[in-house]
Amino acid sequence: MAGVVGERMVPERRTARVGTVSGLALMTGATAMAAVGGGHHSVFATVLLALLALGMAHAFTVEIRRQAHRRAGHWCRHDMVNTVLLAGWAVGSLAVAVLPYPPVPVRALGLLLTFSYGAACAYFVAERRRAIAVSLPSASAVSGSSPV
Structure with missing residues (x-):
């Protein structure tokens, strides 16, 4: 994710990856599925698996944001x-x-x-489009003139 150093924004320099988003999505869903339908768990095991699924869901959304805000200025x-x-x-x-x-x-x-997966898909598309729109130079910056 892009960070702030001093007063300027530092862009994300990571390359595009496919396995991290999809892998985290599958691990989150599989852990939640194990918590709900994994057989005769104790209450402690069920709560622990549910908390693990919530933690992975957070990592999943962070990775979606990181992949969406990459430096590449195009889809x-x-x-x-x-x-x-x-x-x-x-x-x-x-x-x-x-x-x-x-x-x-x-x-x-x-x-x-x-x-959840549908919302994650829509979130990725929206964030990626927003990141691409921000990275495109404006018309006044390209022409070199300032609007008066």
């Missing part, structure tokens, strides 16, 4: 792959939610994950 292949994978995880969790076989808590979590 690239990595952005499309991240968007398609997040949308694919939303569709996959919707399939879990609509199947009649899983127990009700697992189906409810599948529905929650569907909305």
